[in-house]
Amino acid sequence: MNKARVVVTGLGPVTSIGFGKRAFWDSVIAGRSGISPVSAFDTSAYAVNLGGQIKDFDPETLLPGQIQADLGRTSQLGLSAALLAIRDSGLEVRAFGNPRSGIAMGTTSGEPLEIERLDDCWIDGKRDNIDPRFVERYPSHAIPLNIARQLGISGPNAMLPTACAAGNYAIGWAFDLIQKGRVERMLAGGADSFSRITYSGFAQLQAIATDKCRPFDKNRQGMVPGEGATILVLESLESALERNARIYCEVIGYGLSCDAYHITGAHPEGDGAHRAMAKAIRRCGLGLDDIGYISAHGTGTPGNDHKETLAVKGLFGDQAYAIPISSVKSMLGHTMGAASAIEAAVCSLALVHQKAPPTINYETQDPDCDLDYIPNQSRDLALDFAMNNAYAFGGNNSAVIFGAWKGERS
Amino acid sequence: MSGTAISGSSILGPLGNNPGEIFERMLRGERALKEIECFDTDGFAFSQGGEIQGFRPIEYLGKKGLRQLDRTGKFAASAVGLALDDAGLDQVFREGNEVSLVLGTNFCSAGTIANFDQRGLEQGPEYVSPLDFANTVINAAAGQVAIRYKLRGTNSTTAGGCCAGLKALAYAHELIANGHERWVLAGGAEELAQVSFAAYDKSAYMGEDGFFLSEGAAFALLTPDEPDGSKPVRGRILDHASRAFFSTEDSDGMASAIETLLEDNGLQAAEIALVCTSAAGYEPVDALERQALTRVFDAGTTLFAPKYWLGEGLGVSGALQLLLSLEALKREEIPDKTGTPTALSSSSGLALLLGLNPDGLLDMLLVQGY
Numbered sequence: 001m002n003k004a005r006v007v008v009t010g011l012g013p014v015t016s017i018g019f020g021k022r023a024f025w026d027s028v029i030a031g032r033s034g035i036s037p038v039s040a041f042d043t044s045a046y047a048v049n050l051g052g053q054i055k056d057f058d059p060e061t062l063l064p065g066q067i068q069a070d071l072g073r074t075s076q077l078g079l080s081a082a083l084l085a086i087r088d089s090g091l092e093v094r095a096f097g098n099p100r101s102g103i104a105m106g107t108t109s110g111e112p113l114e115i116e117r118l119d120d121c122w123i124d125g126k127r128d129n130i131d132p133r134f135v136e137r138y139p140s141h142a143i144p145l146n147i148a149r150q151l152g153i154s155g156p157n158a159m160l161p162t163a164c165a166a167g168n169y170a171i172g173w174a175f176d177l178i179q180k181g182r183v184e185r186m187l188a189g190g191a192d193s194f195s196r197i198t199y200s201g202f203a204q205l206q207a208i209a210t211d212k213c214r215p216f217d218k219n220r221q222g223m224v225p226g227e228g229a230t231i232l233v234l235e236s237l238e239s240a241l242e243r244n245a246r247i248y249c250e251v252i253g254y255g256l257s258c259d260a261y262h263i264t265g266a267h268p269e270g271d272g273a274h275r276a277m278a279k280a281i282r283r284c285g286l287g288l289d290d291i292g293y294i295s296a297h298g299t300g301t302p303g304n305d306h307k308e309t310l311a312v313k314g315l316f317g318d319q320a321y322a323i324p325i326s327s328v329k330s331m332l333g334h335t336m337g338a339a340s341a342i343e344a345a346v347c348s349l350a351l352v353h354q355k356a357p358p359t360i361n362y363e364t365q366d367p368d369c370d371l372d373y374i375p376n377q378s379r380d381l382a383l384d385f386a387m388n389n390a391y392a393f394g395g396n397n398s399a400v401i402f403g404a405w406k407g408e409r410s
Numbered sequence: 411m412s413g414t415a416i417s418g419s420s421i422l423g424p425l426g427n428n429p430g431e432i433f434e435r436m437l438r439g440e441r442a443l444k445e446i447e448c449f450d451t452d453g454f455a456f457s458q459g460g461e462i463q464g465f466r467p468i469e470y471l472g473k474k475g476l477r478q479l480d481r482t483g484k485f486a487a488s489a490v491g492l493a494l495d496d497a498g499l500d501q502v503f504r505e506g507n508e509v510s511l512v513l514g515t516n517f518c519s520a521g522t523i524a525n526f527d528q529r530g531l532e533q534g535p536e537y538v539s540p541l542d543f544a545n546t547v548i549n550a551a552a553g554q555v556a557i558r559y560k561l562r563g564t565n566s567t568t569a570g571g572c573c574a575g576l577k578a579l580a581y582a583h584e585l586i587a588n589g590h591e592r593w594v595l596a597g598g599a600e601e602l603a604q605v606s607f608a609a610y611d612k613s614a615y616m617g618e619d620g621f622f623l624s625e626g627a628a629f630a631l632l633t634p635d636e637p638d639g640s641k642p643v644r645g646r647i648l649d650h651a652s653r654a655f656f657s658t659e660d661s662d663g664m665a666s667a668i669e670t671l672l673e674d675n676g677l678q679a680a681e682i683a684l685v686c687t688s689a690a691g692y693e694p695v696d697a698l699e700r701q702a703l704t705r706v707f708d709a710g711t712t713l714f715a716p717k718y719w720l721g722e723g724l725g726v727s728g729a730l731q732l733l734l735s736l737e738a739l740k741r742e743e744i745p746d747k748t749g750t751p752t753a754l755s756s757s758s759g760l761a762l763l764l765g766l767n768p769d770g771l772l773d774m775l776l777v778q779g780y
Contacts, residue, residue, distance in 0.1 A: 045534050099653060099667070108547055110569075115520070118605060119527045127453065127608060134609035136769050139516050140548055141569040145769055148654045154663070156652040157771060158577060159569040161518075161548035169566060176584050197527050200535040201543030256590070257508070258565035260556040263478065263544040272562065275508075283590075393544065394553020396565050 003179045007240050007405065008248040010089025010233030011345045012081040012189070015332055016054045016226060019062055020084050025349045029378045031360040033331050035213060035224050040194045048208040052226020052333025053194050068150065072111035072137055075146040077229035077338075078191035082147050085187065089233040090245060093151050096185070102156030103144045103187040104174040105231075106166020107337035108392075110140030110159075112195035143191060155183055163392035164297075164334065166190050167230070167341030168400050172254040174234050184239045189344075191229035192336035199225050205264065207301055213334075215298035215327035215359050216305045216373045218366035223299040226333030230341040232348070247405040248348040252286070252385065255279025259395030266304055266391060270311025273297075276397035277315050277387065284385075284401045288316050291323055291401075292383040293356045295343040296373075297391045298327025299334050308389070309369045324381060326374040330360045340390035344400060347386040351404040355380050413646035413778065414586045418497025418631035419733050422470075422489040424460040424624060425720060429737035436719045436745040443622050443721060448481075449604035454611045459602050460624025460721035471558075478541065479554055480522045485726075486513060486551040486599035487558050489627035493595055494559060497631040501560070510563030510591045512582045513552040514574030514598030515725035518567070519545050521603030551599050563591050571767035572688060573652075574598055575628075575728020576775050580650035582632045597629030597729030615722075615768070620691030624721030628729035645736045645779040648760075649675050655770040658694045661701035664772060668706045668762070671774055679707045683756040684744065686735045688727075688766040690717040695768045712755045714744045728765055732777060735761040739779025 013020065016034025017027035027034075037043075038051040059067035059076050063083050067076050082103075086093055095101070114137050121129045136142060141159040148157050156177060160169040167190030174186035192198075202208050207222045214220040240247055257279065259272035266273065281288065297308055313320045328346055329335075335342060350356045355378055362375035388400045424442035425432045442460030451457035462485070467476055470488035479487055490511065494500075499509060526542040544550060549567040556565045564585055568577040575598035582596035602625040615621050635646060651671045655663055672679060685703060689696040703713065716734050717723075723730060738744045739759050743751040763775040 045536065099670070102652070110548060115523055115605070116527060118609065119524055119531060122524070122605065123528055123531045130609055130612055132609070132612040132614070135606070135613045135615070138609075139569060139571060141516075141571060141574070141767075141771065142769070145654060145771060149656050149770070152656075154654050154656075157570075157654040158581075158652065160581075161567050161569050162565075163547045163549050173581065173584075176588050180584075180588070196530070196535075197523065197546060200530045200538050201526070201540070201546060203535060204538050204540050204543060256564040256566070258511075258553075258556045258562050260560045260562045260565075263550065263553050263557060275562070279590075392549070393547045394549045394565060395556060396549065396553070 004181055005237035006175050006178045006234055006251040007237050008232050008251060008348045009235055009240050009245040010085040011348060012085025012088060013230040013342055013345050014077050014081045015228040015342060016052050017331055021088055028328055028346060028357040029355065031331065031358050031376060033360065035333050041196045046203050048203055048210055050209065050224050051194060052224055052335060054227055071146055073113055073193040074107065074111050074191050075143050077193060078105060078143050079147050079150055081189060081229040081231040082151065082187050085231040085233050097152035099155045100184045101153055102183050103148055103153050104158040104170040105144040106160045106162060106170040106190035107140050107143060108163045108166060108192050109195055109198055110161060111138050111142060112197050113193065114138035116196060162396050163394060164336055165340055165390035165392040165396045165398040166337035167339060167344060168388060168390045168398035171344055171400055175251050178234060178236050185233065185235035187231050188234050189231035189341035190337040192227055192338050194227040209300060212361040213300040213330050214361040215300045215330050216366060216369040217362050218364040220300045220302060220305060222301050224333035226335040228332065228335040228338040228342060230338055230345050232344055249351040249405050250403045252401045252403045253280060253284040254400040255283060257397045261395055264393055266307040268307065270307040270314060272395055272397040273308060273311035273391060274314045277399045280399035280401050286385060288319055290385045291387050292381060293350055293386040294323055294325040295347050295386065295388045296325050296327040297389050298329050300329060306368050309371055312371065320371055324356055324372050324374050324379060326357055326359045328357055340388060343388050347388045347402045350386055351383055351402055354383050413635055413648040414583045414632045415635045416630045416645045417633050417643040418493050419629065419644060420489045420492035420496055421628045421733060422485055423626035424462050429733050432734065433737055433745060437749050437751060439749045441719045442624055446602065448602060454608065456611050456616045459622050461602055462626055475558060480519050480545045481601040482519045482599050483545065483551045483554045485601060485627040486555050489629050490555045490559060490595055493629040493631055504560045507593065508563035509561045510585060510594040511552055511556055511561045512566045512568060512578040512594060512596040514568045514578035514728055515551065515600055516571050516574055517606050518548045518551055520606040521601060522546060524605040570771050572722060572724055572727045573765035573767050573771045573773040574725040576763060576765040576773040579647060579728060579732060579775055583647045583650060586632055586634050592634060594632045595629045596632055598725035599627035600723055600725040601625050615692050620718060622721040624723040626723055626726045628726050628733060630729060630732055645777055648776040648778055651774045653772040655772060658698050661698050664698060664702035665705035667772060668702065671776060675776060681756065681758045682711065682760050682762050683754045683758045684712045684714055684735055684738055684761040686731045686761060686763045687713055687715045688764045689715040690722040692768060695766055699766050710755050712744060714738055718747060731763045735763060735777060736779045
């Protein structure tokens, strides 16, 4: 059976540094930071207070009359991203209203505010106040289902809650469905909203930075929890060409693996990350020297950044030093299940503009992280293929490869 | 017909741990519904569920590493261990090959998540448990199981209420069919937790005829089908489909989705020996399913509703449907609610599995048994 080629035709980022493709890309290239003191809840009992919170997210202003006010926050972020992506693609919403269109999303925590509200009732001894709609509102699959319901998408509907690599998993699933001809187009991405559960956990692990998120920097202290959503419109090349769509890039393929080592910490030699990248490159029929840019997972924690560096070096050898790598988590913080979807948008735009964003807050080289992390200034590149790496609790590893669109390619 | 082969399996459930045993108990009229003991139900309108009572993880997992696992994790780890043994994938094999895991779940560890958050609220964020935090992510069970058994292939989690397990099986099928992986354990796990039970207690689902929540874990090992199409060990997954519905009155749409799946596989409705329904005792959704099935299948088609006996296991339901359907295909009969074995309507060896979540998700799996 001939496999369909899969292209990206729409981008919908909803982030702390901009809503929509243009504002987001301008900010990313300028190296703007969306990290600020947390206002979503009282952090006075914590030793840290920084977060990548989206403080100016007002769905009614962003997309008047299109976002149901009583949806959970993650669903609102996701739906906003979906509408922005569809608008960007030039398609009408009704183009998705058939079984040949679907949605695949990833998340880490789903709708955490729902269980936090339940816990508030529980602690206050007011179980009678538990929302009877909890069983529909809280489960993570409510997010793509809410989007599908609002947009009339009746085709395949998937939630892959694989934590901080979830966006890549959703993109991979959507890619497989389109490639096999099961669907013509998919909305694929990830979303997560700011949550005291997540913040408390990372704070207790002492994993949150106190001043800045500095991926790969010698003085990096940790990550900064954030929130956001991004959805990509993926469609078959045939469908895109038929409607003369603007094509950002092609999804060439992906690789997945598991460290099977530790529930929160990466393999000490980056074994799983190495295997995921190797699988992706092999399945894409590429060589190591084809990869011109890596969007790193790059959380800013001392351990993870080092292990990611080891994985890249382990796979690419000396060639690793010639591959520009950057982490936009330096600007956004760690947006959890949205991160790799946001970073997929970065790869797509990098391929179009032949330019990669920087890793900001980079001041001092770490001898253990000595690759080219595009410090502080964006950079023009001659770029054919970009790789999007994402890793997660549970030891999940993912790598998705995007290719520059240059018209028909054999 | 080709597909992915099912060459190992396991069940950890309230009516027993293997399909044959479960069938016999169904025929004796046993249901999993019993008074819940694993948490306090004082103040709840309902107090019964399909609890795995007397579950002793040490019997399945030994002493080592139990502390890292919460209830859902223990279920998943126990069931995966049984499946690996059943499939003969020992430690040496797993160290030399990438075995994958796809786990379907609705809540994963709602109990752990709530305990973690409530402790922070009561005592302050500096007193939350780092060990519990690791288990607050929805893919925690899948990750913990991978660590325990060195499952280094793809590790994924699928969500979707009672469809989650069927989605896991579909995902695993695609991983193999697309050449990503060769050995994939797929199924699901779910726990009865006080917080989620409390929410269901207040919902419209409880109190309907027969609906009760359940818990457990079940997995099947999927591998590529034999190149020459020779008979697999237990059965095959042939195809799958997923839809979303936005009305409990769209039985036509559901029927159309079923017909499309059959047509795509060159099948007539009469060739389906068994339809394993999603019916769990919540009438608005059960009625939708019945109406759709009436449109597609004639009155003689065998309909099997295992949730009548087992309850609604959410993430574990899909794999239970698969393994019990394969058992039914092997026996060429199902139990009915009176305990009478009923012959299947056809000897085609083909079954259609349905997951219909009350919020509108529909997932379908087409399988072939002996």
